[in-house]
Amino acid sequence: MLYKLWRSFIKEILLLKRDIGGIVIIFVMPLLLIITITLIQDSTFKNLEGSKIPIIFIDNDKSEVSKSIKKELENSKTFQLLTDYNEKSAQEAVFSGEYQMSIVIPENLTKDLNSNIESKVQKIVSSFGLESDSAATLKPVLKAKEIHLYFDPATNSGFKSSVMNSVNKMVFEIENKKIYKAFQDQLGTTENLEENKNLISFKEITPKKGDTEILPNSVQHNVPAWTLFAIFFIVVPLSINLVKEKSQGTSVRARVSPTPYYIHILGKTFTYLIICIIQFLLMVAVGIYLFPYMDLPAFDVSGKMFHLIIVTLFAGLAAIGFGVLLGTIADTQEQSAPFGATSVVVLAAIGGIWVPVFLMPEFMQHVAKFSPMNWGLNAYYDIILRNSGIGNVAKELALLFLFYVAMVSVSIFYERKQNAV
Known part of the structure; x- marks a missing residue:
């Protein structure tokens, strides 16, 4: 079983190697977004202070x-x-x-x-x-x-x-x-x-670390928000690869092989979880090492790194589950790519990435509670801004994991129904 899982993982790596441009976009686009938006927000704040x-x-x-x-x-x-x-x-x-x-x-x-x-x-x-x-x-x-x-x-x-x-x-x-x-x-x-x-x-009474007040800034809000956006953007290449497998006959060979279909799903899960972790580490590295050279506050993760990685893993699972479902249902790349990109943007808007949830109309505040991005964002904020532990974000982590299980279960059911003889 482990050998089959390993071979499935290797297959996914080979597929990704054939699309270097897509991989670059996955890693570079979020970095450009986080740098640009944080600079804009921070510069706007400073301009209002200075002029x-x-x-x-x-x-x-x-x-x-x-x-x-x-x-x-x-x-x-x-x-x-x-x-x-x-x-x-x-x-x-x-x-x-x-x-x-x-x-x-x-x-x-x-x-x-x-x-x-x-x-x-x-x-x-x-x-x-x-x-x-x-x-x-x-x-x-x-x-x-x-x-x-x-x-x-x-x-x-x-x-x-x-x-x-x-x-x-x-x-x-x-x-x-x-x-x-x-x-x-x-x-x-x-x-x-x-x-x-x-x-x-x-x-105003603010949280303190020792004798120093902890004051939220644009970096603390943007790094987790755009990390989450980057994680969910893997929906696009993941769904495209699944569609390619169907069009190129790879999925047929997978079905007739003695390896269960869920092993192929697990192989994709482990592969893209690694990508999610790399995305997260790159975003954190930009916040810690690059932002201070751009006259921005440094991103403080002292004592929080392990907790943030755990949240990243569960957010990655939710994104992968959504990508698997989309790639399973879509018949062509023309269906999966635009719908995947649009749905990620919609989930980001609903989840509070673009506009804080408390500024939304009351109806949309209730809708936001059903967005996996909102669950992930709340978990990140609890750890970064509210100094919470894993126990305090267990509800959000459970929701993200259940979302992954639900999406994969529907995908497996749909795949079996479509290929039933």
Whole structure:
């Protein structure tokens, strides 16, 4: 049995040697992908840190509140304020895509805000029976003022939400200070306003290794993601080789030989598992040794290598099972190659390789749970980013193995049914 398995393994190696171009693509394409995408993402992040986004700022108030908002925006180190516009020209410039956004502060914003706050505070003070000198002349509450925000129609919704939240926070803090100041004036207190800091603040707690914080970066996300994509891309050459065997009569000779069909499947499994491990080691080597020379963070696998190889083996099994099924069902290379490549891209999209699963619509988040790429990606992330052990990823490993067993079982059943006499 072992000898037959060995001969099947040798046969697969000989088949691969005849397609050197395909083997090069299997190894080189993922390396180019991981380098290009990681550079793009890391460079984009650094560019956002080092440069400012030009936005149009129109101050029709020219008073305390608008000056405070302008100061906060300038101090954010994110925006470069352009002020040589009126609201109409700003709207045209933004809607045409020349700039991403414009902020328009309305006239009399400070004056009307002060009047509204003063009127509301007087009502509250008088309701407690603390009549003030000006309580008899309460001013009517004016309509809420609107700060106009114009966004380029092509602007990312996440950017819009971030800016609107920032502006809301600035306005909220300004209003709070003014309300507190108004109560001070009404009650005649002299407490220093600057001493009243926020009673609640936020502090991010990150995992630590010793005294060093573990901060996820683009490399830690891209290396496992594109390793998984590379592993599943072996579906294409594997399915093509199976189709070739059918067209060249090799599968007929295999069926009439005393060697069971599952031995041929195991031979392919061991061969392509070796390819998966080589792909993984190449990707890790790029992350560890090449990325630092490209001004990228090094990929840290200290103490995790064995666990990552185990996940790679199970992810490889899932990819091989899918390739065997596709090659068994397809009749021509024209069927297997395009469908194999397209299905891998679809599985990658569903599984969270392209877009994080939590950003998908709720329906697609449920669909993602059925993608073998999502199982593999979660297992990689658990080990790399969450410092989990094999026991914590046992569920994902079991799903990947069951996927392999299911795919191979269907392939064997289909092959026997097609060739039943």
